[in-house]
Amino acid sequence: MLDTKEFEKLAAQEQFEERDRFIIFDGHALLYRAYHAFPELTSPDGTLVNAVYGFSRIMLAVIRDFEPEYIAVAFDHKAKTKRAEKYEEYKANRPEMPDDLKPQVELVKKVVKALNIPTFIQEGEEADDLIGSIAKEMRKSGLSDNTLTTVVSGDKDLLQLVSEDVSVWIPGNKWVRDTEYFLPEVVKKMGVRPDQVVDLKALMGDASDNIPGVKGIGKVTAQKLLTEFGTLEKLYEAVDRIVETKEKNAVVKGAVLKKLVADREMAFVSQELARIDRDVKIDFDLNKCRVRDYDKQDVIDLFESLEFSSLIRMLPSDRFEESLQEALF
Template sequence: MANDSQKQQVLVLIDGHALIYRAFHAFQDLTTPDGTPVSAVYGFCRILLTVIKELDPQYILVTFDHAKPTFRHAEYLGYKANREEMPAELPPQIEKIKEVVTAFNIPQFELPGYEADDLIGTIVRQVEMRPVGSQPDVRTIIVTGDRDAFQLVSDRTHVWMPGRSKPVRTIDTEYDAAGVVKKMGVRPDQIVDLKALMGDASDNIPGIVGIGEKTAVKLLQEFGTLENIYKTIQEQNLMIGSSTHPILKGSLLKKLAEGHEDALLSQRLAKIDQESPITLELEQCRLAAYRKEDVLKIFEELGFKSLLHSLPADEFEQAVQGALF
């Protein structure tokens, strides 16, 4: 029988801010008895407990966005400029969420100039670059509400998206490569180019004016990459008004020609940086003993009685269960 070090282990990477916003909107108006807003804290904790129970990870960590602007803001002032200012009741909840994560002894990553998914992308790359045969054998599950993470999906990395109302694991919430194709119409490695063509309204990434999702998907299904689209235009010397190409002609060719620079900019903005200056120390992320008394204190303080039964057994309880059963 293989020992634990020879079995495939699960590493869960949680995009903290993506889940915080999802939880904040899903459980809006939830407060403690004294009126303190706790929707984001409650939703995040609920998802975290579901992840621990359902995904049964051996390793886990949480990444957070940093308050300082990123390299994307430096390149494009309009990046995320359409977003409303963070609600005043959210920052205190983020700090409380970090308290909960600390009480669970889960490592937290946050870095000036980078977004949470850049840190996740870097860790995914480091895991996938481990030599074949390395022990433990690890597969990665990214927990997020952000489709940007689809670009990181591979044979060894999946994306798990909790439901908006009930974060219950169902067949269509964990995405492998085939799941991404079914959901988006393109492969994981084409997601960045999809956003380069159609843009992303949520991040204020411009894309090419006049090209929507349907057309962008069709172009990538036909040509494979953004580079190949423009390579075809150049090599076949396709001209606006005279092109007879079955796809690259008329108004579409005009949009592509006029939007080339915007497409390249959008491609850079949409691509997750997998080379941020962090290093994964896998054993430091092992899910082990946690400070249950601290978690209980926080949950009771916030009135999260419905979550108490979902708390995993602590080290003492596990030892007792092991002795009895």
């Protein structure tokens, strides 16, 4: 965990360093975001393709704006996740994927493949865990010294990954601007440091993922507790001491103390559910994620078949075009 001095030092650093970018797209999170954000759009055969269009538009805009050296996409696997195996209620409140979104998943994968972008998908694992494990591999190998990993997602769960070598970029909409989250932005948004985001969710819960948390503990109380104690473990060490000694002037007391005692087990279950697993065994080679040449005409043909003519102008140059430009200029 970062101490206060380390955090202040990192927060004061120039955030836009001259480093290579490794962009990782959170496939399903962006697909759902596009499905709900973009108006109904159908291909010539009547298939709904608004999510494919929105996903492709976001991806191409990010590639254009960031000019990454490396790129990849992580997808959820349709099999039951390890979190659902441990806690049956995990995400059980979510409706099934809409019928008109299901075929768009394969179309998005077709677009990604046509652009020659590598994908990561693994049975039992969520995309978050694959992304977290990739980020850890980057740090372990020393590759993060020269490369900033930027996760593109609409899922704020990924803010726990933010560090001096990982940022999270969340696309905006007509009401909210695009935001790239570094350390200060996470603190401003969540009220805690990135390394405390998991414990924040462990205390307050997360309705979107059906993570229960501690009943009756809201965001403000959870933030105050973590500001005081730092971690869930240290908080419960204090709770145990207060209960044992019956300390009268304790920081934690009254209704809050009772709630913490009553839901201790669920707090730690929630912590486990909220924490991104960064130790998934993955076949990761950064060189395989290097931006590679692609057959632009194949992508143009695909976009024309879907009537995505406005996206053709956003396509990056392929090797043929670059060679032609070099010859002319």
